[in-house]
Amino acid sequence: MNALVEFQDVNLSYGAQKVLDDVNLSIAPGEIVTIVGPNGSGKSSLLRALIGALKPASGQINRASGLRIGYVPQKLHIDPTLPMTVRRFLSLPLKIIDAEAAQALQRAGVYDLGPRQMSLLSGGQFQRVLLARALLHKPQLLLLDEATQGLDQPGSAAFYRHIEKVRDELNCAVLMISHELHVVMSASDRVICLNGHVCCEGKPDVVASAPEYRALFGTGTGGALALYRHDHDHAHGDGCDHDHTHDPVNEAAD
Numbered sequence: 001m002n003a004l005v006e007f008q009d010v011n012l013s014y015g016a017q018k019v020l021d022d023v024n025l026s027i028a029p030g031e032i033v034t035i036v037g038p039n040g041s042g043k044s045s046l047l048r049a050l051i052g053a054l055k056p057a058s059g060q061i062n063r064a065s066g067l068r069i070g071y072v073p074q075k076l077h078i079d080p081t082l083p084m085t086v087r088r089f090l091s092l093p094l095k096i097i098d099a100e101a102a103q104a105l106q107r108a109g110v111y112d113l114g115p116r117q118m119s120l121l122s123g124g125q126f127q128r129v130l131l132a133r134a135l136l137h138k139p140q141l142l143l144l145d146e147a148t149q150g151l152d153q154p155g156s157a158a159f160y161r162h163i164e165k166v167r168d169e170l171n172c173a174v175l176m177i178s179h180e181l182h183v184v185m186s187a188s189d190r191v192i193c194l195n196g197h198v199c200c201e202g203k204p205d206v207v208a209s210a211p212e213y214r215a216l217f218g219t220g221t222g223g224a225l226a227l228y229r230h231d232h233d234h235a236h237g238d239g240c241d242h243d244h245t246h247d248p249v250n251e252a253a254d
């Protein structure tokens with residue numbers, strides 16, 4: 001198999017609630033793919049199924065043999081009363097040597113944070129440390145689950161610019177969930193729109209070439225959020241029977 005990961009007709013439920021419905025997708029080496037979709041559309045569940053934390057009710061998830069995955073979660077709670085340096089955090093649960101920690105921090109763009117206390121990091125620094133942890137074992141596939149939640153717009157733009165750099169350095173594929181659709185425009189090779197099933201996918205430049213997008217995106221990132229119109233300029237497959245008129249601004253703000 002050439003792809004790193006392939007979903008074939010994957011169905012997933014929590015009890016009676018169906019969350020993924022015949023999902024098919026594949027991720028090729030080195031590509032940056034973003035999953036967008038409304039709240040509750042199954043994005044995080046898809047990532048959890050991909051890492052093997054959830055078992056599909058039917059269908060297949062094929063991973064390339066020996067695939068190394070790095071995962072940056074949406075958030076991670078660490079007891080603020082627990083003294084723990086960044087260096088120590090990187091050694092949990094697997095002990096690593098100083099050189100490995102230094103290299104991972106360097107790759108995450110925070111080479112000097114090793115001695116700092118986890119509880120005293122800013123939101124942006126904390127996410128970079130989570131990224132460093134995900135990079136420790138040189139992943140072929142990096143998963144980011146709304147990794148910039150809580151960061152301001154410049155902070156999250158810097159984070160995603162850094163992700164492109166990491167991809168170029170490590171040649172890893174990146175699969176990310178983001179509500180920040182300007183990031184989708186600028187950083188992704190491909191966008192997959194999920195609403196229980198994959199309702200459309202395509203290159204972001206289709207969206208970015210819209211005159212409204214140019215007018216707004218050229219002058220800042222805020223307006224670009226309004227331009228992701230789910231009901232045009234994508235090809236929809238059969239069986240896509242739900243309302244496609246999402247409210248991207250509110251989705252982005254959630």
Ligand SMILES: Nc1ncnc2c1ncn2[C@@H]1O[C@H](COP(=O)(O)OP(=O)(O)OP(=O)(O)O)[C@@H](O)[C@H]1O
Nearest residue numbers: 014015017019037038039040041042043044045046
């Ligand atoms: N452990 C669980 N047990 C039961 N239901 C769950 C569980 N995790 C998620 N769900 C439900 O499954 C659906 C999909 O959730 P999921 O977190 O995958 O969506 P999402 O697209 O990532 O949402 P968001 O954008 O809000 O983060 C939601 O209706 C959610 O309430």
